Amino acid sequence: MIDGSLLKAAFLARFEMEGYEFVKHPSTECVRLALRDFFRNGGxxxxxxEYFGPFAGCANTATPDKRFGDTLLDRRVVIHSTRYxxxxxxxxxxxxFTVGxxxxxxxxxxxNGIGDPEYARRLRHDGQPATIRQVRLGGFVIA
Structure with missing residues (x-):
């Protein structure tokens, strides 16, 4: 249930910052539908x-580091990329999210597609190495 709660928090944070364009983006459909079905069906x-299994491992904790910022306070996010x-x-x-x-x-x-069967494997860094870059929503890359 924790992953579901944290998915909802991240989804709503991005929606608050990006509006309906975020919700309409094809990549959000799998999260949006999982959240909708969980609440609609009284999960x-x-x-x-059953609803959030595909997102297992999406949430982690670490020691806060001011270099990383906080999505709610300064609109910072981390983008994960890999070679395809x-x-x-x-x-x-x-x-x-900084909590305590x-x-x-x-x-x-x-x-850019609807649904990504590789998402969970990529989060675990199985196979191709992933690279990350931090950006401020609005397009600014943070060095």
Whole structure:
């Protein structure tokens, strides 16, 4: 259930910052539908895995570091990319939340297609190595 709650927090944070364009983007459909179905069907802690299983491992905790910022305070996110053939593709965008003495990171799928069966494997860094870059929503790359 924790992954579902954190997915919802990240989804709503990005929606607040990016508006309906974020919700209409094809890469958000899998998260949007999982959240919708969980609440529409009266999902519980016991059956949450049925809805949020594909996102297992999307959330992690770390020691806060001011260099990373906080998505809610300064609109910073981390974009995850990997090689796909000859192209570099983005596959996840991580929201950063400072809660007490922890930095909670929540990676949402991000791609140009609908659904990404590779998302979970890529988050675990199985296969192709991933690269990350931090940006401020609005297009600014943070060095």
């Amino acid at each position: 519980t802690k016991e059956n949450a895995k 053939g000859n192209d570099e593709i983005d596959f996840a965008i991580t929201c950063l 003495n922890d930095l909670i990171t929540v990676a949402l799928p991000h791609h």
